[in-house]
Amino acid sequence: QLQLVESGGGLVQPGGSLRLSCAASGFTLDGYGVGWFHQAPGKEREPVSCISRSDDSTYYVDSVKGRFTVSRDNAKNTVYLQMDSLKPEDTGVYYCAADGSFGVDYVVCGDYAYDYWGQGTQVTVSS
Secondary structure, eight states, X not given: OOEEEEEOOEEEOTTOOXXXXXXXXXXXXXXXXXXXXXXXXXXXXXXXXXEOTXXXXXXXXXXXXXXXXXXXXXXXXXXXXXXXXXXXXXXXXXXXXXXXXXXXXXXXOOGGGOOEEOOOEEEEEOO
């Protein structure tokens, strides 16, 4: 069974950091494009950051550029989202998603494009 599991969320003060993990089971993430998506309370899910199948291309929404970094560890079959300088508006549920159908160097960051999803992890940024 193909499964993605997010972890690493929690409560953090503004300016703090968290590292979210997206671990795959039942398949190898290497060769899959992976996206991170954020759903703030009462709002629709939106893309945050995505990485191409080749890892050569990444995308960040403007609001997180310079603060968040997406990376992949193939040995651990895991993709990470390092979140620094967190702001209250970063609060919400973070989902990871994977899909293997994109061109290897293309980064796709719309949730419509992803077939496999995790259950989400809650991030709360508050003093």
